[in-house]
Amino acid sequence: MKTIFVLLLTACSPAVFAQTAVVDSTALPQVFAPGVVSTPYEEWATSFSPDGRTVYWSAGGVYWTICASERVGDAWSKPWVLPFSGAWNDTDPFITPDGQRLFFISNRPLVKGAGQAPRKNFHIWFVDRLPSGGWSEPRHLDAPVNEEGVSNFAPCVTRSGDLYFCSRDRDGHNGMNGFYARWTGSGYETPRLILPAGVDGLQDPFVSADSRYMVFINGNDLYVSYRQGDTWSAAQKLGPQVNDGAGNSSPYVSPDGSRLYYSSNRVRGLYKRDRDHTLDYDGLTRELQSPLNGSGNILVIPVHLPAAT
16 A cells, blocks of 8 residues: 655744655554443544543433543543533633643524523634533633634634634635634634635644644545644644545644544444345344444544644
8 A cells, every 4th residue: 555645844944845655564453442432422622631541422312422531550540521511512622731621612692591502603712621620610712813703613722822723714814724722821713714724625724733734624524734823734644544535523632743643434444244144133233233334533643743742
């Protein structure tokens, strides 16, 4: 299988590039935490605490809920619903690089109280880590990030505080596109469009903590782009090890650049019926109750991306 090459910034100069394989030609994604995080139901949008010992993700069908699990030894604990989630449609959790703030998407009303109706659009909210270890009450990001009548998704925040997200039909740009809002120290500047050459849209941007690279979705496929001053390099599509025609979304890369997590309904290469034996009803039930039943899971695959500095 042909290895896919992309351009990497070298440490000596941002203008100099070297070729390296992001995904090895023999790599195969694995289901992440099967039976705990990845279940027979729908899961997407992972984010990890800085020490990698707590994972956050979205789960649900009709209603979206933010869950978490802690690593205990070599296993992941029984998940729990975060205390601010479980009532409204909440999704796309993202933990800041210092672990002190969690951004998420919600259709909850701006004013808390009984009898409130969900909003028609999804906005970016956040909670802060409390000294007790819990989370603050959710706070809504005001304009210019959130706008009335416009939905935002997939927030991602760098170490400098800059915010990346995606939005459909925003500011006169048709379709799903990526946006960037610089943190000034006291607030966010007006979001600006991000659109690397080679793609016609950008969804679910994951930007490394040092803003060196970005992994994102266009269509069903994962791409990578590298920072070049104030712009981004041409988008490079990852290989068939990741992009196999299944529906992919929500990329997240470990801080050391060694593991790519993403959401996918992929079954090919991970499960196949034994054609020499027919299933009985019990076998069919086991198949339907397994993570690889066609619903979305969290997958993980080794990659070669720069460690965040």
